[in-house]
Amino acid sequence: MINFDYVRANTVADAVTMIKADPKAKFIAGGTNLVDLMKYEVERPGRLIDITHLPLKAVEETPEGGLLIGALVPNTDLAYHPTIEARYPLVGSAILAGASQQLRNMASVGGNLLQRTRCSYFYDVVTPCNKREPGSGCSAIGGLNRGHAILGTSEACIATHPSDMCVALAALDASVHVTGPNGTRRIAFKDFHRLPGDRPQQDTNLAPDEIITAVELPAKGFASNYSYLKIRDRLSYAFALVSVAAALELQGGTIADARFAVGGVAHKPWRVPAAEAALRGQTPSAAVFRRAADIALEGARPQEHNAFKVELARRAIVRTLTQASNGTPQSQSDKKIA
């Protein structure tokens, strides 16, 4: 690993001042992704700013009936938090579908949002990668691209975002609270991560001198009708080929409100408002779900090795919406798909 300086921030204002003063510095919290990338020399910060002592560890109900989750809450603590279990089980289920318990114990909520892609060319410093080294080219296009994106790709990058939790947060219309030199702002989840376009090195719309302080969930948690289904190459502890977070509100057998987001298929959690609109007012059925899936996957452009993902995503969407509407969410320990 490269050598670097280490400093500790004691307040959010401190942290922002420190990062603004040193563009080569990086914040570190759980470190599960950053330390790994530093070992591969994909990330080479000159200084780490330890933010784990900042007072961002609370989970509090908001006056609007939502939930404000501190950026430093460990993934495990959030998954098992009584309010998450009772009102936002989709979030807990998605968290427990990702990584291992050791990593979830270390990883923070804010860090989960800022995970880099697991594209093997991004990790392999001897191959061209526009995300790692802008302008060098994309080795995945025309390379081994079985795990790569099928939606929202560009000529520059076909990487996916690896998070499970973010797929649930996207479906639930979460927002991200950030603080920078000019104060605080709130970013809607759909605007937090970006598509690669011609700047794949930029994963998110967080400015380099901003820090995530919290994630806010709105009041509606869809606790009665939800499911998170993750399809991967092994049954546990693997990144998604395709995952789906679905949340429905049923009234008298009709879908009053519907949300779903798809993971493993794009540079960000993939959510299509028109696909959700196609569910509202309908009676749940395979045909209705299939139509929504078709709309969500419109414009899919697979690569040489991942054409299977289009049909896999279609079926996973239908299955997850079925689980949600039946009130039989996918278990994350019993791997049989309900």
Add this chain to the structure above:
Amino acid sequence: MTKAPTRHSITLTINSKPMQIEVAPWTSLLDTLREHLGLTGTKKGCDHGQCGACTVLVDGRRVNSCLTLAIMKDGASVTTVEGLANGDTLHPLQQAFIDHDAFQCGYCTPGQLCSAAGLIAEGKAKTPAEIRELMSGNICRCAAYPNIVAAIQQAMSVLGGKA
């Protein structure tokens, strides 16, 4: 990039013994244990958080010590496999691993033991399926998994949910 090693003094309580240690910012907790303190029970497998061989308990929670920077754990309590037994009396997990033949080559075992101790303390796994899922961060290339699950079940009944 080379830089003169900046060393920082930190205090860690390791297996109930307070220790003052000089570490560089880039020294992992794993390397601190193995290379600085001679506690080689904790194993380096992948060194990238993928295998779980380096699992230790930090303030009672299981973590991958390979991805933990020691400097960030100043003041913490660390339990390694060397700290599980009570003198010559094996920890119920260690005894259960022997009783159930829950290892072959043994390289992943210290990580399995510490991870299982963390799992029991968490109290979330009740069924074999839940044990398997919540132990999935510990890879055993000898595939002793069925016996590991049986050993953990035995230790759970001995410990009554407390590791």
